[in-house]
Amino acid sequence: MRLDDRGWSGDGAFTRLVLEALKGDGGIEFIRVEDAPASRAESGYAFISNEIYVKFTRPPARRRWTRLLRPDPGPATASGSALAALAARLSRLPDVGEPDYADDGLLQYLRTERITAPYQTRGIKLVELVRIYEAGAPPRA
Numbered sequence: 001m002r003l004d005d006r007g008w009s010g011d012g013a014f015t016r017l018v019l020e021a022l023k024g025d026g027g028i029e030f031i032r033v034e035d036a037p038a039s040r041a042e043s044g045y046a047f048i049s050n051e052i053y054v055k056f057t058r059p060p061a062r063r064r065w066t067r068l069l070r071p072d073p074g075p076a077t078a079s080g081s082a083l084a085a086l087a088a089r090l091s092r093l094p095d096v097g098e099p100d101y102a103d104d105g106l107l108q109y110l111r112t113e114r115i116t117a118p119y120q121t122r123g124i125k126l127v128e129l130v131r132i133y134e135a136g137a138p139p140r141a
Helices: 013-023 081-091
Strands: 002-007 028-035 045-056 101-103 106-115 124-134
Touching: 013 028, 013 045, 013 106, 013 124, 045 081, 081 101, 081 106, 081 124
Parallel strands: 002 028, 045 124
Antiparallel strands: 028 045, 101 106, 106 124
16 A cells, blocks of 8 residues: 655644554555645634545456457446445544545545643634545546
């Protein structure tokens, strides 16, 4: 399993937690994580947005032949089925849980927490958005 984190600043505790869960998953070949352009910080809050692209390992395809000695394309696989299986595996982890939004090409998690520094009363609200896409999938419309 290879990890490409060159485009990621390292911010986001939940993102680190999801990455550790993905590293332990045996069905993943490659992970790329990067900061999304939506990240920003103001005086009362910090919004962290990270995107994770996952490439799944595929078993080697067995080539079947038709009666006319042409390769058979085989059954079509459902788009997003590997991502749905990943969502099921991540939802069994108590620290990660169910995605807040999921469809055929995206898993999205949104976590919030209030951080109050010592000797302060207000603190800031930290909002972290993590989106997981399948690498190499067709672009979303």
